[in-house]
Each structure stands twice: as C-alpha cells, then as structure tokens.
Amino acid sequence: MDIKKDWRLMGQEKYLKDVELIFSHYEPQHKNNDHDHCEFCMSKFMDKEGFLCEGYCTLDKYRWICPSCFNDFKDMFGWEVTDE
Numbered sequence: 001m002d003i004k005k006d007w008r009l010m011g012q013e014k015y016l017k018d019v020e021l022i023f024s025h026y027e028p029q030h031k032n033n034d035h036d037h038c039e040f041c042m043s044k045f046m047d048k049e050g051f052l053c054e055g056y057c058t059l060d061k062y063r064w065i066c067p068s069c070f071n072d073f074k075d076m077f078g079w080e081v082t083d084e
Contacts, residue, residue: 008040008069016063020054021070029052029061040069051075056081 016039026045028034035046039054043066045052056065057077070079 003072004024005049008039008072012039013077016058016065016077016079018080020059020082021065021079022059023054024057024061025054026052026064036064038066038069039063040073041066069082 006012022060026047028047029072034048035044035051037044038052043063043067045055047053052064052066055067055072057063059082065073073079
C-alpha cells in the first residue's frame with residue numbers, strides 16, 4: 001500500500017509535520033468537551049471505558065493521535081517523542 005495515498009491523510013502535514021509529541025493519558029482540554037478524535041482515523045479519545053484513553057499528542061494536548069496512526073505515519077511526519 002502506498003502510504004501517501006492513505007485515506008487518513010487530509011492535509012495534516014500543515015500542522016503536524018516535524019512536531020514534538022508526548023505519549024499521555026487522555027484528559028479533555030475544556031470542561032465543555034469530554035472527548036477528542038485521532039487527527040487521522042477519527043477514533044475517539046475519552047476518559048471512559050471502551051474508548052482510547054491514551055495516545056500521542058502535541059505538547060499543548062490539543063491534537064491527539066492514536067497509537068496505530070502514530071506507528072503508520074511517524075516516519076512520514078518526522079515526529080519526535082519527548083518526555084512530558
């Protein structure tokens with residue numbers, strides 16, 4: 001499969017190329033928002049059983065990436081994972 005033609009790619013390189021990420025337990029950023037979605041496959045992150053409760057995120061914890069999409073795109077996007 002040609003990773004550059006993957007259905008999950010929707011222009012994320014504009015804001016996720018070469019960014020630092022951390023691996024973290026999911027916590028909502030705002031009290032009015034109880035979930036987020038993977039920036040690629042749209043899997044739901046939520047601090048509730050049955051949903052993704054940890055993954056990779058930007059340092060501000062605004063953008064989340066599930067472990068599967070992280071593994072698929074880490075080389076293409078040049079991600080560096082740092083300690084929190």
